[in-house]
Structure formats: C-alpha cells, structure tokens
Amino acid sequence: MKRAALFLFLFLALVPSFVLAQNFNWITPNRTYLKLYVAEDGMYRLKKSDFTSAGVTTSFDPRTAKLYYMGAQIPMHFQGEQDGVFNDNDYINFFAKRNYGGLTYSREQNNSVAYTTDEYYNQYSDTSVYWLDWGGSNGLRIQTFNNNSTIPFPQQFVKELVHFETDAIYSLGENFGGGDYRYLTTEKLRGEGWYWTILSSNQSVTKTISLPLLSQAGNVATFRVFAYPQNKSTIVNEHSLHLIVNGTVIDTLYSNDSDRIDTTVNFPASLLTTSQNTLEVKYIPASGFAGSMYFDLFEIGYPKAFRFSENSYRSILPQGDTASKSFKISGFNNLGSLFYLRRCKQHKNSTIYHKCRHSESYCKR
Numbered sequence: 001m002k003r004a005a006l007f008l009f010l011f012l013a014l015v016p017s018f019v020l021a022q023n024f025n026w027i028t029p030n031r032t033y034l035k036l037y038v039a040e041d042g043m044y045r046l047k048k049s050d051f052t053s054a055g056v057t058t059s060f061d062p063r064t065a066k067l068y069y070m071g072a073q074i075p076m077h078f079q080g081e082q083d084g085v086f087n088d089n090d091y092i093n094f095f096a097k098r099n100y101g102g103l104t105y106s107r108e109q110n111n112s113v114a115y116t117t118d119e120y121y122n123q124y125s126d127t128s129v130y131w132l133d134w135g136g137s138n139g140l141r142i143q144t145f146n147n148n149s150t151i152p153f154p155q156q157f158v159k160e161l162v163h164f165e166t167d168a169i170y171s172l173g174e175n176f177g178g179g180d181y182r183y184l185t186t187e188k189l190r191g192e193g194w195y196w197t198i199l200s201s202n203q204s205v206t207k208t209i210s211l212p213l214l215s216q217a218g219n220v221a222t223f224r225v226f227a228y229p230q231n232k233s234t235i236v237n238e239h240s241l242h243l244i245v246n247g248t249v250i251d252t253l254y255s256n257d258s259d260r261i262d263t264t265v266n267f268p269a270s271l272l273t274t275s276q277n278t279l280e281v282k283y284i285p286a287s288g289f290a291g292s293m294y295f296d297l298f299e300i301g302y303p304k305a306f307r308f309s310e311n312s313y314r315s316i317l318p319q320g321d322t323a324s325k326s327f328k329i330s331g332f333n334n335l336g337s338l339f340y341l342r343r344c345k346q347h348k349n350s351t352i353y354h355k356c357r358h359s360e361s362y363c364k365r
C-alpha cells in the first residue's frame, strides 16, 4: 500500500466522524481479509500487486470489495471495477486516518464525569487498522457528483489547526497532598494524563512554525491551550498563563485553585507571518505563591489560503453546509507531476482524454 504522493481531500459530509461506537459483529471468523495499517492521515492507494504480494487472490468481483474501519463499512473508490474484473491497472483509493485518542472522560472520585477532552494522541497506538473484504453484495463507494455552482465559497481561506503536544510526563491526577488518595481510582481522575512539562514561575513552552499558506484574507487566528494546576493557594486566580505570538501578549488566562485551563482565544491573524513565527506560553503565578501547572498542549488555528504547497493541498472544510460552492485552488504549476486525467469535452465527435491542469475548467486540445 502506498500513500499517494499527491493528494487533495476536501470533505464536507463524505467522511463520517470517527467517534464511532465500535461494532464487534462485523467480522466473520475463518474468513480471509486484507489488513491495512495506517499511521498517518491521507489518501491511500491499493494496487493489484498489493493483493498478490499479500497472498490474496484477485479473482473476486471488484464491485463486492468492502472497506471496514472500527466495525463499520466506509466508502472507497475502486477504479476500473465496472467490468467486474480486477485488472492489472485497476486500483483502490481510500481516505484513512491514524488512530487519534478521541473523546476521553476525566472523572471525579465517585466516577461522575468531571470533563471531556478530545485527545490528539492515543495512549496505546498511533496506528489505525482498516480491513478489506470481498464477495457477496456490492460495497460502499464514494459517490461522484457533477455539480455546477455559481455560489462562491464564502471566503478565500479555510481554518487550519496546527497542534503542538508532547506526552513526556504522567500525572496521576489532581492531588493536594496528605490524605488525598483520589488517584487510587481506576478511572482517569480529573487532571490525570500525559503532559508535556511542569511550568513553574516564569517558565515557558515555545515553538516556532512557518506558515507559508497563511492567508491575508482571513483576519482571525486562534490560540488554544490546555493546562492543569499542580497546586493551589488561598489567593484568588493564583495561576496565569500568558499567550505570546511573535513577542505580543495576546491574552492572559487565569485559573483559581485547581481549575483547568482549556481555552481558545482569538487574536489578529496579522500578528502571524508566512515565514517564522514564535509561539510561547508562559506561566506566572501570583506574587509570593510557588505555583506550578502541568502543561499539556497548544493549538494554533490560522486562515489558510486555497493554494498548493509543494504540489500538495489538504483541507477540512467546515461541516454542516451541504450546498454546492465553488472555489479555486491556485498554485499548481508543476507540469511534470500532473496527477489526474479528466475526460475532456467532446470535440468534433471524438472523445479526447488529456492531462489537465487543475485550474483549467476544461481541457484544451
């Protein structure tokens, strides 16, 4: 299985949320499946040789091929399936995601839910498993739509999230010293989990990032941070985090006692540049208090232009709007890497297939 070198995936409602209840009844014992490991989000391609090298016969009707993830069948594209024969040049394209941590409960001592987080990392594995099955009824396929829309996409950018998180130290959860044995609960206690570091007075976490696709059309960027106090005092709002973008403090977040900070704030995208940006989170406790916080992650959201970078473009469009909209992705200019064929308009009673540049509305002869 090869990850497609060039990919474009824009999905509205095509890809369901992967927060699925696991269905354990999909599998048939003693049946042969092709098991696929995926550790990075992207568009993947399976060729006939991938089946034969795995020792799987390709004599099945390709229309009956089915792709499963976490017990549910998901749609895919099977190029060349229409003739019912898995030919040498036929292939499967499908979109797959790595294994994220997903929705996770943090609980009180009595097991009631204290709060929910959507974890970026899974504690056990980054790898997802997809299963390919064949035979029987036809499988789910990605639908092809021919839509002409005169309604422009409302903006010339999409919001892109950049996530920074390192799981380096483990906290057993909120603890206030002698006699506090709440960490003995077998469930994930409030405050428990993998953190990046512990921030004491005036300590920072800093990251640099370049944003070549930053769009000047969008004017709002976002800064999210998650941190959990390690201790507390009788002072009100004894913890504070300063969010700093390229030297400018965009906001100060306060926490009292052991209240977690899981906050997203807006800031002007004009503070960002397409080249190097320095992002910093600095902890400052109240005067006279030797405070500290477990620091988990920060996440930047910025307006990203509809433009290719290194002949690749990926984006997640806002969900919920199913109306057709038109937009143009610019910047694809590497003629040596044309990546799809489009059936051209009929010219003089002959159907011509040409390699197309994506920006052309139809092919030239």
Ligand SMILES: [Ca+2]
Pocket (backbone or CB within 6 Å): 079, 080, 081, 082, 083, 084, 085, 086, 087, 090
């Ligand atoms: Ca075929």
Ligand SMILES: [Ca+2]
Pocket (backbone or CB within 6 Å): 165, 166, 167, 193, 194, 195, 196, 296, 297
């Ligand atoms: Ca973490």
Ligand SMILES: [Ca+2]
Pocket (backbone or CB within 6 Å): 232, 233, 234, 235, 236, 237, 238, 256, 257
């Ligand atoms: Ca306090």
